[in-house]
Amino acid sequence: MVGPVLKMAGSTALRKAELVYERLKKLSCLPLEGVYVSSPENIHELLCTPSVIRLGVLEWLCTRAYPPLQKQFSTLKESEGEIKIKEMAKLGFELMLCHEGDVDLIKGLVPSSRQLFLMESLLNIIEMPRNISRVSGLECSSESVDEAFTNCAFENEKLLHEIFYSHQLQATLTPECNPWPADLQPLLLKKELPESAHQSDKNTIISQHLEELQKISTALHELKEECTFLCIPVPGSETVIQTLKLAMTDFHQLIAAFTQVYENEFQEHCNHPAPRLSPCGPLFQSVYCLLESCSQELKAVAQFTETSNTITEVVRKRQQIKESFGGGSTVTLYEKIKEIKHNYELFLSALQ
Structure with a gap:
C-alpha cells in the first residue's frame, strides 16, 4: 500500500x-x-x-x-x-x-x-x-583523509582570522571621515549648536508661553476626544453635553488659531511680552457653568441608577422570602399567586 x-x-x-x-x-x-x-x-x-x-x-x-x-x-x-x-x-x-x-x-x-x-x-x-x-x-587512506581534513580546517581558520582582523574590515565597520563638513560636524559629533548672540530674554519668555499654549491646546484636544462618547445626538433637541462639546470645540479652535497666527506673523514683530490668559474671562466662566451642569446631570443619572437597583433588589427579595398568608403554610409570593390562580381555574371549571 x-x-x-x-x-x-x-x-x-x-x-x-x-x-x-x-x-x-x-x-x-x-x-x-x-x-x-x-x-x-x-x-x-x-x-x-x-x-x-x-x-x-x-x-x-x-x-x-x-x-x-x-x-x-x-x-x-x-x-x-x-x-x-x-x-x-x-x-x-x-x-x-x-x-x-x-x-x-x-x-x-x-x-x-x-x-x-x-x-x-x-x-x-x-x-x-x-x-x-x-x-x-592524496590516497584514500584514513590517515591521509584525516590529515587533509585537518589542513583544510586550519587553512579556513587562518583565512577567517585574516579577514576579521584585517584593517579593511575594521575600516568598513567603523568608517572615518575627517574633517567633517562644516554643516554636518555638530550633528555627527553630537555637539550642541552655539547659542546665537542675538538671542534675548524676551524670546525665551515667548517660547515658554508658546509651549504652555501648546500644552493647553493638546490637553483640550484630548478632553474633547474623551467626551465624545457622552454626546448622543437626539433629533430636534439640544442637551447640556452637546452645548459643552460645542463650546470646548470653539475654545480649542480659537487657541489653535491664535497659536498659529502668533508663530507665523506676530512673533517676529512683537516687542511686548506674551499676553497673560485670565482664568476669569467669560469663555472660561461659560465652560465652567456647562461643566457644572453636566456634573449635576451625571449625578442625577447615578442616583436614578442606584434607586432602580434598590427597587430591583427589594422586589427580588420579596419574591424569594417565604411568608404565611392567612394563617396557612409559609410560601413565597410567587407560589401563593400560582396557588390562587390554580384555585380560580378549578372554580371556573366547576361553574362550567
Whole structure:
C-alpha cells in the first residue's frame, strides 16, 4: 500500500530519492544490504515512509557522520529506540539541519523534501573527507583523509582570522571621515549648536508661553476626544453635553488659531511680552457653568441608577422570602399567586 507521503510526491522528489539511494548503495549502506528496489516510486517509499529499514538508514548515516555516536548506540537496548531517535534529532540540530527536538523528522512524519534534505546533507558530510583527499591528490587512506581534513580546517581558520582582523574590515565597520563638513560636524559629533548672540530674554519668555499654549491646546484636544462618547445626538433637541462639546470645540479652535497666527506673523514683530490668559474671562466662566451642569446631570443619572437597583433588589427579595398568608403554610409570593390562580381555574371549571 502506498503511503500518504508517496501520494504527494512529485517528479522532483522521486528523482532526488533516486540520487540519495544511489549514493547510499555506493557507500555500501548496511541497512540496505539485501534490499532490491528499482522503480522511483518504491525507492521514494523506502526512504520517506516510516519503517525499520528507513530508521536504520538514518542511524547508519548519523553514526558515519559522527562516529562517537556509534559507541553510545551500542550500549542501548532494543527497547530504547526512542532515545536513539532523540539523539539523532539532537545531532541534526547541532549540524543545523533541523529544529531542536525534531523527532518527527527522524520518524518520517514530515514532508519527503525535508527527509531527503537531511539524508543528502548527512551524505555530504560523510563524503567530505573523500572529496578533500581527491582534490588534494592524496590516497584514500584514513590517515591521509584525516590529515587533509585537518589542513583544510586550519587553512579556513587562518583565512577567517585574516579577514576579521584585517584593517579593511575594521575600516568598513567603523568608517572615518575627517574633517567633517562644516554643516554636518555638530550633528555627527553630537555637539550642541552655539547659542546665537542675538538671542534675548524676551524670546525665551515667548517660547515658554508658546509651549504652555501648546500644552493647553493638546490637553483640550484630548478632553474633547474623551467626551465624545457622552454626546448622543437626539433629533430636534439640544442637551447640556452637546452645548459643552460645542463650546470646548470653539475654545480649542480659537487657541489653535491664535497659536498659529502668533508663530507665523506676530512673533517676529512683537516687542511686548506674551499676553497673560485670565482664568476669569467669560469663555472660561461659560465652560465652567456647562461643566457644572453636566456634573449635576451625571449625578442625577447615578442616583436614578442606584434607586432602580434598590427597587430591583427589594422586589427580588420579596419574591424569594417565604411568608404565611392567612394563617396557612409559609410560601413565597410567587407560589401563593400560582396557588390562587390554580384555585380560580378549578372554580371556573366547576361553574362550567
